[in-house]
Amino acid sequence: MSRDRDELRKRQNDEEESKRYAEIAGLLAKIAEALEKGVVELYNIELAFDEVELQIPSSAIETLPIPITITPPPQKVAEAKPETQAAIAIAKTVEIVGKKVVELMRIGFEEPKPNFTGKVVEVKIGATKSEGGTRETSFVLGGHELPPYYYLTGYKPPHLPAFGGDTFDMKIGLPRAVRQVFGDALDNPEEWARVWVKKFGAEAIDIHLVSTDPTLKNASAEEAVKTVDRFLQVVKTPIVVGGSGNPEKDIEVFNAIANAFPSEGLVINSLNLDMALEKVCPNIAKTNAVVIDFSPMSVEKAEEINRKVYTWIPRNRILLDLNIGGIGYGTEYGFTTMERSRLAALLGNELLQHPFNVGAANAWGAREAWMTMDPYWGPKEVRGSLWETLTCVICLLAGADYFMVLHPLTMKVLKSLREYLFSDPKPRDPEKALSWLSTKLPVV
Amino acid sequence: MPWRPPTPIEIYQLLPQTNCGKCGEPNCMAFAVKLINFDTTLEQCPPLIEDKSYAKNLEKLKALLSPPVKEIVLRSPKRVVKIGGEYVLYRHELRYMNPTAIAIDIDDSMDRDSILKRIEAIEKFEYEYVGRKLKLDLIAVRSVTNDPKQFAKTVQIVAENSTLPLILCSLNPTVIEAGFNVLTQEHRPLIYAATKDNWREMAELAKRYEAPLAIASPGDLDMLVSLAKTLSEGFGISDLALDPGTLIGVNGLAYTVKAFTWLRYKAVYDLWKYAGYPLIGTPISVWSSLEGDVMDKMWWEAILATLLMTRYADLLIMHSIDGWVLLPQVMWRFQLYTDPRKPVAVPSGVREIGKPDEKSPVIVTTNYALTYSIVLSDIEKAKVNAWLVVIDTEGLAVDVSVAARKFTGEKVAEVIKSSELDKKVRHKVLIIPGKAARVSGDVEDATGWKVVVGPVDSSEIGKFIEKMWTENKLKELLSQ
Ligand code: SF4
Numbered sequence: 064m065s066r067d068r069d070e071l072r073k074r075q076n077d078e079e080e081s082k083r084y085a086e087i088a089g090l091l092a093k094i095a096e097a098l099e100k101g102v103v104e105l106y107n108i109e110l111a112f113d114e115v116e117l118q119i120p121s122s123a124i125e126t127l128p129i130p131i132t133i134t135p136p137p138q139k140v141a142e143a144k145p146e147t148q149a150a151i152a153i154a155k156t157v158e159i160v161g162k163k164v165v166e167l168m169r170i171g172f173e174e175p176k177p178n179f180t181g182k183v184v185e186v187k188i189g190a191t192k193s194e195g196g197t198r199e200t201s202f203v204l205g206g207h208e209l210p211p212y213y214y215l216t217g218y219k220p221p222h223l224p225a226f227g228g229d230t231f232d233m234k235i236g237l238p239r240a241v242r243q244v245f246g247d248a249l250d251n252p253e254e255w256a257r258v259w260v261k262k263f264g265a266e267a268i269d270i271h272l273v274s275t276d277p278t279l280k281n282a283s284a285e286e287a288v289k290t291v292d293r294f295l296q297v298v299k300t301p302i303v304v305g306g307s308g309n310p311e312k313d314i315e316v317f318n319a320i321a322n323a324f325p326s327e328g329l330v331i332n333s334l335n336l337d338m339a340l341e342k343v344c345p346n347i348a349k350t351n352a353v354v355i356d357f358s359p360m361s362v363e364k365a366e367e368i369n370r371k372v373y374t375w376i377p378r379n380r381i382l383l384d385l386n387i388g389g390i391g392y393g394t395e396y397g398f399t400t401m402e403r404s405r406l407a408a409l410l411g412n413e414l415l416q417h418p419f420n421v422g423a424a425n426a427w428g429a430r431e432a433w434m435t436m437d438p439y440w441g442p443k444e445v446r447g448s449l450w451e452t453l454t455c456v457i458c459l460l461a462g463a464d465y466f467m468v469l470h471p472l473t474m475k476v477l478k479s480l481r482e483y484l485f486s487d488p489k490p491r492d493p494e495k496a497l498s499w500l501s502t503k504l505p506v507v
Numbered sequence: 508m509p510w511r512p513p514t515p516i517e518i519y520q521l522l523p524q525t526n527c528g529k530c531g532e533p534n535c536m537a538f539a540v541k542l543i544n545f546d547t548t549l550e551q552c553p554p555l556i557e558d559k560s561y562a563k564n565l566e567k568l569k570a571l572l573s574p575p576v577k578e579i580v581l582r583s584p585k586r587v588v589k590i591g592g593e594y595v596l597y598r599h600e601l602r603y604m605n606p607t608a609i610a611i612d613i614d615d616s617m618d619r620d621s622i623l624k625r626i627e628a629i630e631k632f633e634y635e636y637v638g639r640k641l642k643l644d645l646i647a648v649r650s651v652t653n654d655p656k657q658f659a660k661t662v663q664i665v666a667e668n669s670t671l672p673l674i675l676c677s678l679n680p681t682v683i684e685a686g687f688n689v690l691t692q693e694h695r696p697l698i699y700a701a702t703k704d705n706w707r708e709m710a711e712l713a714k715r716y717e718a719p720l721a722i723a724s725p726g727d728l729d730m731l732v733s734l735a736k737t738l739s740e741g742f743g744i745s746d747l748a749l750d751p752g753t754l755i756g757v758n759g760l761a762y763t764v765k766a767f768t769w770l771r772y773k774a775v776y777d778l779w780k781y782a783g784y785p786l787i788g789t790p791i792s793v794w795s796s797l798e799g800d801v802m803d804k805m806w807w808e809a810i811l812a813t814l815l816m817t818r819y820a821d822l823l824i825m826h827s828i829d830g831w832v833l834l835p836q837v838m839w840r841f842q843l844y845t846d847p848r849k850p851v852a853v854p855s856g857v858r859e860i861g862k863p864d865e866k867s868p869v870i871v872t873t874n875y876a877l878t879y880s881i882v883l884s885d886i887e888k889a890k891v892n893a894w895l896v897v898i899d900t901e902g903l904a905v906d907v908s909v910a911a912r913k914f915t916g917e918k919v920a921e922v923i924k925s926s927e928l929d930k931k932v933r934h935k936v937l938i939i940p941g942k943a944a945r946v947s948g949d950v951e952d953a954t955g956w957k958v959v960v961g962p963v964d965s966s967e968i969g970k971f972i973e974k975m976w977t978e979n980k981l982k983e984l985l986s987q
Contacts, residue, residue, distance in 0.1 A: 172769070391842065391877075395598070402597050403599050430881070450835060452810065456810055457839070486761050488762040489762060498792075499794060504614070504826055507829070
């Protein structure tokens with residue numbers, strides 16, 4: 064209490080002091096102005112020059128530009144009468160006194176101290192030889208103890224996001240921008256996967272077993288197993304196996320695949336509340352596969368499905384997919400559901416402590432990503448890829464961990480962004496940030 | 508201690524408590540509840556504003572409801588743009604308030620024709636989305652010549668030929684002053700920017716012209732907040748905006764995201780006033796800091812804009828004027844700034860599209876604004892005369908509402924009944940969305956109308972109607 068009072072008194076004193084300085088400064092400013100015109104007219108003022116101590120460090124004047132500037136021509140000063148010379152010196156003190164009035168009030172930026180106690184589980188994707196599988200690479204997702212990109216001192220996110228390339232096991236309608244980059248490889252899904260890894264650096268491959276859809280080819284579970292087997296031969300990254308979305312058929316397919324490849328660290332994409340989970344989870348539980356629990360844009364449903372799946376599958380083998388719509392088509396729901404879930408997880412809600420999967424291909428469903436529009440809006444090939452990229456950027460900021468990507472350009476940008484975002488937040492040439500101000504830029 | 512809205516009681520105690528109803532609410536308590544949800548404003552209560560005896564209470568109410576991030580107003584004679592005024596870090600904690608303003612630059616080395624062309628492009632930018640017109644907000648005039656006269660000339664051309672509020676961009680106070688000298692009093696531009704080197708002069712200008720002032724301190728948060736303190740407390744400038752620097756690449760981007768996040772966190776969670784100002788991002792930076800061709804720069808400018816908008820930027824200064832760079836920005840901005848507590852919905856009922864008659868098709872859709880406006884525009888584009896039945900799915904899209912059992916036969920029957928549609932058309936055939944195929948039986952049972960499952964994407968409606976809606980097909984259908 065008394066400290067507060069002291070503070071207050073000190074502040075009052077400071078204020079009075081600066082008022083006094085301001086008065087002196089005002090007076091001296093007048094002198095300065097007069098000097099420029101070569102006249103010194105002071106009324107009702109007695110100045111005893113020998114009383115004015117002039118200590119002007121010249122560097123201070125150079126480095127502290129203040130609004131009152133005086134530039135009397137030098138030789139004139141030399142020729143000036145002694146009184147005038149003294150007055151110039153006084154005028155220079157304006158700068159020193161002025162500096163006191165509006166001195167930079169230095170304060171420090173104290174970093175945020177949020178209080179989070181929860182932790183996202185660490186989920187291992189893929190299994191190398193030493194881990195019992197045949198993959199050449201594997202990676203871990205999750206482990207977060209803070210919301211994404213808080214950059215608090217002493218905390219480094221334990222695991223970075225990872226990016227997988229989408230492939231489909233039969234011909235489906237694909238955007239032209241995608242057909243252009245993969246060309247003939249699209250005719251052969253394994254080749255497609257190989258190109259993804261070799262040429263575009265996919266860190267995992269997503270096989271969407273669309274052919275098993277009862278309303279399409281209705282390929283059997285055995286055929287699906289063969290497809291997955293071929294992929295496992297051709298690419299050595301972890302593999303994410305997606306079903307057709309038909310809840311009955313997916314159970315058949317997932318069971319067959321779990322039985323056939325129990326040690327590859329596959330990711331099963333995905334389980335949802337419409338499925339008879341008890342018919343598929345026990346089988347998956349016996350393997351080292353990871354499952355994606357799918358709960359479109361609902362935190363409550365995410366808790367519900369996770370709680371059910373825990374009956375069979377350990378927490379550290381579950382990813383969560385809260386779904387995302389391309390920009391303009393529900394992106395905000397997916398984004399906010401992710402933010403809500405991650406915050407709840409870090410505040411201790413154990414049902415939500417799972418890394419997020421994102422199906423970026425959804426972005427291509429946005430009409431602005433595929434429609435031919437007036438030329439002003441650019442070619443749809445450009446819009447489509449950008450839509451996927453930006454939708455991913457938004458998910459990245461919401462804390463997403465694994466991205467299933469359709470276009471290589473998206474993957475390339477995401478990899479650069481990951482490198483940038485997970486580097487030390489210490490800019491090398493911060494002043495460069497302002498170079499745009501005075502640079503002539505090309506107008507296109 | 509993050510920002511928390513006051514309780515309805517706290518608000519109620521300061522209202523006139525006469526329950527006069529002039530605000531459109533039945534009583535003051537109802538008005539109080541609306542206030543804390545930001546569904547209304549204090550100005551809607553006439554007694555509070557007009558009766559001087561409430562002046563003190565009004566001040567208290569303003570303080571209770573004032574945002575931890577200051578709201579700054581930029582003005583031209585024709586437009587007002589507000590930035591900041593934010594309360595929360597995360598959208599779901601309340602909602603975001605003033606959509607990120609997007610400024611496009613014009614520089615003072617451009618000739619008159621180029622300037623006019625660019626102004627036209629900026630002003631004409633418009634995209635219609637869920638019944639809203641998405642547009643750009645500001646023009647940032649940059650001095651690349653560092654010549655006050657040249658800058659003044661440019662500012663004058665821009666002010667005379669555009670309707671948008673301005674940002675005057677230069678680190679040279681003399682240049683900024685020259686810009687002010689050619690602007691009328693009705694203009695309230697943002698000064699960009701005070702730095703550690705020029706802050707005294709810039710502060711003088713901000714005071715003299717009563718203009719908001721941006722502080723730029725790339726890479727130095729200590730300096731940024733020190734300047735905020737000095738300018739607000741030392742100079743008494745209340746309208747500030749902060750630019751911590753938009754940097755790209757290794758170390759740079761991480762710093763930028765950190766700075767934006769920390770600033771907003773300190774403002775709304777710690778209620779630290781020196782961080783409590785609108786934040787400025789400059790995706791335009793990539794044009795001078797990135798190597799590569801024009802396409803690369805545009806691509807990264809788009810990425811930075813989305814990233815910064817998502818991470819709290821209240822104002823973005825950009826260079827690209829190309830549709831494909833800006834389109835996703837204005838669309839994402841619209842979404843990000845919707846109220847997460849309320850889906851964007853349109854009223855249910857029957858709409859007449861074109862000039863429908865007793866033989867015209869009846870098409871069913873949901874009241875999710877996006878679905879509705881897409882279906883509407885597709886029917887219009889296909890030049891089909893139709894009755895559009897909009898059912899109340901509580902603002903959910905077709906697939907989601909079907910899954911959530913909000914798209915039901917009963918809802919369809921309700922609208923048909925209340926609009927007496929059965930008296931307006933002779934056939935009894937409904938076309939429902941392809942994604943609602945699952946509920947076709949339910950709709951038939953509840954309405955007694957024959958249901959035809961339409962296309963999954965409404966862009967196919969034209970083709971579908973052309974094929975389906977013929978005398979013969981209808982006869983065939985109804986005889987089944
Ligand atoms: S106008 Fe004001 S005083 Fe009248 S009911 Fe509304 S809140 Fe109460």
